[in-house]
Amino acid sequence: MNEVSTLEGWREYVDASYERPLPVGRDELAAMTFGDRAIYNVARARYSQAGAFVKTPQYRAFQRATRERIYLNQSRRVGKLGLILSGEPGQGKTTTLLEVGKEHELRRRHTNHPVAADGNIPVIYVAVPAQCTAKALLQEFARFFALPTLTRMTYGALLDMVANAMRRCSTELVLIDDVHHLDLRYRQNVEASDMLKQLSERCGGTFVYAGIAVEATGLLSGTREGQIRKRFELHTAGPFKISSKQGQSDWGDLLLAVEDSLCLLQQRPGAILAAAKALHRLTNGEIGLLKDLLQLAAYRAIEDGSEELDLAEFEHEVERRQANKQSARL
Template sequence: MEIGTKEGWREYVDEAYERPIPVATEELAAMSFGDRALYNQARAQYTQAGAFVKTPQFRTVQAVVRDRVMLNRYRQVGKLGVIVSGEPGQGKTTTLLQIGKEHELRRRETGHASAGKGKLPVVYVAVPAQCSAKALLQEFARFVGLPVLTRMTFGNLLTMVANALRSCSTELILLDDVHHLDLQYRHNIEASDMLKQLSERCGGTFVYAGIAVEDSGLLSGSRGGQVSKRFELHTAHPFQITSKEGRADWGDLLLALEDSLCLLNQRSGAILDAAKDLHRLTGGEIGLLKDVLQLAALHAIDDGTEMLDLADFSREVAARQGARKPRATV
């Protein structure tokens, strides 16, 4: 699925995985090989693609984006935006996509004009590495499905894309991988300037996401000063358990992920016994935590235990600590 096109994005928004109905282990064992395989596949799909955990960070960013969409509706110039920054594994792209998906579904459910026939309430574009302003505009054109002729000038292309976004009633423009717009390169400066022009002309709200955006130059200098005034920066951090509030947030995340695993013998809340070990293993990174738990769940389904092996997390922590210990010199 190519979400960088309107067809792929629509497929992503329409995609929904229902949580498989829980069955007793005896019922699972009594299934035919084929039925059991289908049931396990449905669980794996739901765990990896169908279940989304709304963390406090996600809720904060989503609320800010909603506010700016409403405010920008009445602003002629100086459109407001949002930047989601952070190191890899902090859920930036997942946050970006989920915000866009929920916005479009909400527009559809309320019969909003932006979700009518031929409209595109949300556009998603990933910034290519070392891209020029024209190349980035071509990514917008590719999403919308506009034909790009080789003889087109930058001005022609900008006008075509801006007019298309406006005629499609696009409210939300999601721009991923903005760290590729490192402003130490001239063509990236031109691409950054183009985004400002496009923002003023298309009427939508831009939401950027990227790795350590603060260090890319996008927010520094005279150009960066304008961006930083109009865009609210939100930096995604790993979960910390050094405070009571942090431990509570980490526990809530673990409980939500535990529930999403759909393991038949997993006692609700048992995962909290491994809270510290899981934090040591993942450093509080939500992406890595999901990988660890989903792999453990697949093993539990495969070996028939249908529950997380919490002791295995302790063993892994001990093994890593042992590997870090300096060897005694002779």
């Protein structure tokens, strides 16, 4: 499996398709050979972990905003619009970024759009390395395109090479992850941030940033505040709240979608809602923690043959945590 921050890895990610295994009865599962049963269980796990993407209201809003900006930027030479996705760890920022890019590229392919023609690269994904300089970040772009670089290449030569590649490949969407590494309290990061602006002006792509607490990095304050805030719309990936009816409904929809993705043979659809409050307390409404918790519980249900979530265990875990907190206070 190649890194998604390379063209080979990105294409591998976009092309990957995980079909949902057909449900079977308990008797049919028991009648399978050890090998066939193992293959079936692996297929269920792969579908749950990589094939079943849950489109939350936050995701749909971000996807719509991305489409709008790609459309508006098509005829702009300067002042291109962009997006920033900010939030704490575990809120699905990277997953959202990748899925938005994947869906865009697949949509271009399925409609035979010119940017998806052979030799073109409609979407690129780059992760900002820690303590990066402008040249180091440009080299990450070059690495995605598999462009040959030399240590003695100047900043200007690297910028020209990357910008030319993006124009030749008709790149429409530029996904830049881990942008919190561009903390503008450090001069080298200021230069890297300025480089992204230069690159944006030289190519036709829509730039989309994602990172942890981007508001605290300086990208949205100081001398750059007006420039960035006017062109980049900020979206915040946060935990689900259940203090309102709409929040409870959104949380319930998420639970139902994840429950369905687990492919447990004896899980009654909708049964998970009985543990909605317990699951929220255990995960604080974070989608990453929720998926990890439920996928682990599903694995155990497959291993012990019960083929359904132990909902009572979630309630017991809440009680255990409360008891531990009380003991710690004494």
